Each structure stands twice: as C-alpha cells, then as structure tokens.
Amino acid sequence: MIVMKFGGTSVQDSAAVNRLVEIVRKKIHLHPVVVVSALSKVTDTLQKIANQSYTGDLNGALALTETLQERHILMASQLLSENQPYLEHTLSEIKEYFVKLREIAGVVNILEELSNKSMAKILSFGELLSSYIIYRTLNNAGVKCDIADARCFIITDDEFLKGEPDYNAIRELAPIALNLAFEQSDVVITQGFISGTKNGLNTILGRGGSDYTAALIGMAMNADEIEIWTDVDGVHTTDPRRVENTRSITTMSFSEAAELSFFGAKVLHPATIQPAIEKNIPVRVLNSTEPHKSGTLILKDEEVQSCGVRAISFKEDIVVINIFSMKMLNTFGFLTKLFEVFGKYGVSVDLISTSEVSVSLTVDTDLNLDRVTKEISRFAKVTVNYNKSQVSVVGKNLKETKGLAKRIFGAICEHNITMISQGASDINVSFVVNKEDLDSVITALHKEFFE
Template identity: 45%
Template structure:
C-alpha cells in the first residue's frame, strides 16, 4: 500500500492529468494507492486573491475571477472527458462549487470583513474542484476509483489558516473510512491541504499542507511508502536554474532532507518529514513527467540504505533569498549575562523568526526574513543597542550528514568562495550544515563555485544522477 501525492503542476493541465492517470494505472497493477491531490497550479493563488479582493470591497472583480476558476475547470473537463453525460454531470458539480464560492464572496463583501475562517473556506475549493475532475477522468480511463471528501477524515483544531489534525480522531476515521476501500482494492482519490473542525467548519493546513496530508495518511495507514510527485527529478544537488549541471540525489537521510527544507529547498515541506520519521516510512520524491527516473529516496532504514552509495560529503546546496542581516552592537553584552534573553524577548514579542546567528563579545548578527522588518520592531531592538540593517542578502548552505565527521570542509567552502564577499558565517547546531550569507547578486556565483567544489564527476558516481532527459 502506498500514498501518492501529486502537486499542483502535476494536475495543472489536461495533459498533466493524463500523465498522472497513466502513472496511477501502472501503480494499480501491483498495489492499491491512496491518491492525494493539490489544487491545479495557480488556482490556490487565484482563490486567495478572490478572498482579498472581496475583503477590500471589490465584488465585481472578485466575481470575475471566480468565473475564471469555473471556466478553467470546465475547460479541463472538455479536454479530459469524452462521455457527454459525464461531462454534463461534472459541469453541474463545478457550477455548484463555484456558485458557493460566489455566494461566500458576496457575503464577505456585504459584511466588509474577511476572516481566516472565510479565507479557508474559499481556498478549499481548489482541491475540491481538482479532485472532482480528476477522479471522473481516472474512472473513465479504466482505473476504478472513489472520490472522498477528506473533511470527513482530516479533523483538525480551529486554527484557521494553519490547522493541525486531532490525531486520535483522524486515525480512527482513517481506519473506518479509508482503509476498507483500499483493502477492497479501490483506489481512493482525495484532497490534501484541507480539513474540517469537529463542528464541520472547513480548515486548511497552510501552504505545503498537501505534503503533510500525504505523510500523515502514510503514517496512519502504516503504508510501505509515501510518494511525492512533482515536476523535478527528486531532490537536486542545487537549483538547476542556477547550475544546469545539478544532479538528482539518489538517496538521503531524513535529517538531511529536513535540514534542506528548513534552509530553503523547495521540494519538501518541513512538516512532511516528521510523520514519516515517526513511522520510519520511506519517502520517494519523483518526477511526474519522467516517471522512469529513480528520483530521490529519503530514509533512515538500514535495509533500504544497504548496498546504496549514500556517503557523499555534501548532499545539496540550499538557498534562501529575501533575507536581511541585523547587526546589534552593545557594550552591555561584555562580560554580563541576560542580554541574549532580552534580545530574543524582542523577537518573541514581534513573532520574528531568526534564520542564522553569529555572535561576539559585544555584537550579535542575525538573519531574518526581510519582509518582517518594520519600524516598531527596529525601535525595540534599538533600545538594546546600535542596530545596523543589511537588506537584499541570501543564505547559502551546504548540507550533508558526513560534514560533522569530516576535516577541512570549512577550508574547502571558503576557498571556493574566495571571489565572493561573505557577509556572515554560521554552522548549524545539528552540525550537518555550514552556511554563509552573501548579497543576493552574488548567489549564482556562490552556488556555482560550491557545486563545482563538491560535485565533481568523480564524486557523483553512484550517489547522484543526471536529471532524466538531460
């Protein structure tokens, strides 16, 4: 038994859906999967815009965008479904969903207020529409499946916009509702990202929530694997848009994958790792457009790692742009205790997350998301000392489990970056990443230099492979 999660680009067009249908049909020959889908690519962003536009009182504009959502999915049906009666049935379902969307939009405009609860309800329509169309197309193509409204199973708390499941209830409902269908060899098609409170109010799990949904169901069902299907050949040694020679990583550990996710890699949502680690379920990151590619296996299972070359010094290079450096200097730090407590109390008060930190006797340097900086926060920091801000910087981190056991890594990193101005240096507490901060304009040069240093041809054999089609 496997959980297969397909992201927005994998179901964003009729041709993409046909590709996914073929992948599921092939999987069905050997096992019965639970299929978890995201909204079609771009639809969630449009739904968020509809909510914001209605909240701003621009009803006509919001309703126009709702009409575009309706037409997009009707066009999908027109391309995917041949049976006329089924087309009419799907058109009626799409119209019913979008009519509800329009009524909700009108209600927001009338009251003049957009609540997080209303936003969640609006955003939920993306997954409901994509899965409705896909399940019908999958059935017509010859793979019998059942569509399931996941809000019957994914019962969450009431933190609208970032809800978390009530695991005892979810696990019981998974056993009662989903497992019997899979045990009867019926493919189940359902939604990621969304859930419902005990009272039945629609919630969302936050961006990246479809990955979390898939991982949770994998854990609750004790599946053999969790497959995350996307539009790249697994986890890459770096962003191939920066370095065309980037390779697909064949195998990596959970700790490496989690570290990469937190440091800016875009393939996996950090929360995806936790349920898989808890049950030691292998996670495969695969390419919808190149299903023959081996992708990336993420596991700590010695049996799965046995015989595989997974000992590369550096596994990948992660980049997080849109950062700012805060340099705080104060003589109060010298030889005294308590200053760091005061400093981080300010960060806690303004809910600002620190990405990287470096300190000396009289100064602290930290990186934060540039977008969170505002005047009240800066003034609160200035009460503690002199504050200097450097905008438009990025963190560049090299990640690998073997870094902690290897000598000379820092020397190789700094030698390769000799032509790049380093604004800050830090080693992660986990000891499996070393990070530097550079100006955003220097990111391509920094990544290219590091990739050249650590991923030479002789080091890639057996550990990395070229992306399919390269």
C-alpha cells in the same frame, strides 16, 4: 498501502492528469491513497479573488472566478469528452462549487471584512475542484476510485491559515475514513493542503502543505512508502531551474532531506519529513513527466552511508538582523529576553551567530518585523539588512570533512559573506550573501563540489 502525492504542476492540465491516471493504474495493487494539490497557480488566483473582494473590486474578483471556472470546465471536458452523460454530471458539480465561491466573495465584499477563517474557506476550493475532477477521471478510465474529504480527518487547531496538525486525532480518524473508502474501491483520492478543526471549520496547512498531508496520512495509515510526484526527477544537487548540470541524488537520509527542505529546497515541504521519521516510512521523490526514472529515495539515517557534501540549497529573500548591546557582556538571560520578543510576535528565526556583545540572526519574512525591532530597541541597538540570500551546503558528517571550509569559501572568495553559521548542525554549513550574488554563488559552489 502507499501514499502518492501529486503537486500542482503534476495536475495542471488534462495531459498531466492523463499521466497521473496511468501512473496510478500501474500501482493499483499497492492500494494507493492519492493526494492532489490544486491546479498550478489556482491557489494564487483564489487569494487574488479574496483580496479583490475585500478591497471593493468585486467585478475584478468575479472576472477571475469566471476565468477559473472556464479552466476547470475545459480540463474536465477534455478528460471526459467520450462519456457525455458522465461529463454533464461532472460539469454540473463544478459549477456548483463556483456558485458557492461567488457567494463567499460577495459576502466578503459586502462586509468589507476578510478574516483568516474566510480566506481559508476560499483557498480550499482549489483542492476540492482538482480532486473531484481527477476522481471522476479515474473512474471514467476504469480505475475504481472513491473520494475522501481531507477536512474530516486532517485535523488541526484553529490557526486557519497555518493549522497545526493534531497527530492523535489524525491517527484516529484517517484510518476510519480511508479504510471505509477502500471497501468499494481500489484507489482513494483526497485533497492536500486543506484541513479542518474538530468543530468542522476549514483550515489549511500553509503553502506547500500537500506534501505534509501525504506524510500525515502515511503516518496514520502505516504506509509502506510515501511518493511525492513533482516536475523534477528527484532531489537535485541544487535547483535545476537556477543552475545547469545538476543531477538527481539517488538516496539521501531523513536528516539531509529535512535540512534541505528547511533551508530552501522546494521539492519537499519542510514539515513533510517528521511524520515519515516517526514511523520510519521511506519517502520517494519522483517526476510525473518522466515516471520511469527512479527519483530520490529518502531513508532513515543509518541506512545511508555516504558522507560529504550532497546538495546546495538556498533561500532567496531573507532579512539579517544585527543586535548589539554591552549588557550582554558577562550577564545571564539576555538571549532569553531577546527570543521572548520574537516568540511574542510569532517570528521564526533561521540562523543565529553570537559574540560577547552582539547577535546576528536571519528571518525569512518581514511580517511583524517592525514591531520586533521596535521592542528590542528598548534594550539593544538594532540594524536590519534586506536584500540578502541564505545558502546552505548540506551533507553528512560535514564537521569531519577536512578542508571543507577552504573549498566552500575559496570557491566564492569574490563575494561578500555577511554571516556564517555551522555549530548547531553536523549536516549543514550556512551563510548569507547579497541577493544579487546568489546565482553566481550557488553556480560556483556547484562547480566546486559536483562538476
């Protein structure tokens, strides 16, 4: 069997869903599990509905809810217009979802309380609606399809807005739920992004979590391949929305893909690769608008021979924190003390560079940052620099590539470099530039290595 994940832009309207149906129809013999995201931008709208309900603007929240309902009803009507009884039943179910959403918004408004638990419940409606409409559309098109609720087998802890998957529970429950669904069907559809606790409470995997769902299902089901269908034809040498003349990479290693996704490439969720590595399942990134293209195939490291620079990724909005203390000089335990503070407040560090008396590091959020810097200031001098961007040059055996540093920094010599980090990885060189310079930096690097 295979897992096929379709992102928000691949299910954004009736035309996109019709393309999905034809793509899936051609792969029925492979017994696909189809994982779908919410329609494009729906999750953002649901978040606004939750926040407006909480801040007292219930009328605004209900107006947004009405707009969402109309969008889903329009799409279902376009997809099922030739089967009126089937359409009427589908529309009735869609309206029921929105009755529940309005009820929750009303409760949030009355209580003036928006917990993470309530937010996860509200955000789950996007995937529940899209999966139901696509399930009905597949069956109407003659594809025997069943639907499985991901909240029953993608099990996480009770971190409601960024659930940590319970691999053992998923390995146990996913085959039971999906094999049961396959008994009467050729295709099973389920939701990405949403998950549940062992006690049946709604959680979500965090933004971009549909990729993660697909990989977790692939791991649990021993899939032959995981397909990520998106709006670009594979992993590109850099973001084609920012730089001209990019090209799709035919094959790349798990390590390269993991580095690219972690350091800002938006084609894959950073957590996607780990479950695939565990079972050595190939991951293929494909374009749902041009399904004839081969995309990018991601394989285990030993099966990919090419070396040198493969791609350039970036994080546009990062924060650089500089920490200085003479107490670091010839003493033990300073870094332990430092990172205990970051761990205490749940702040993840990306890059780090150290000297005898200073540490520079980057984070990609300012959440709890004031609390972190306040505590560190008790034992060190702290400065924080905003409006920075992180650029990563990714490839295999970069440490063995002679002249690489000269080519990288020669190409961008007109721009200021705030921080450089390489030592921990053989497959990426990362550095920090001013945010205003990002586009010109990645364009110059792309010309140097790929044009």
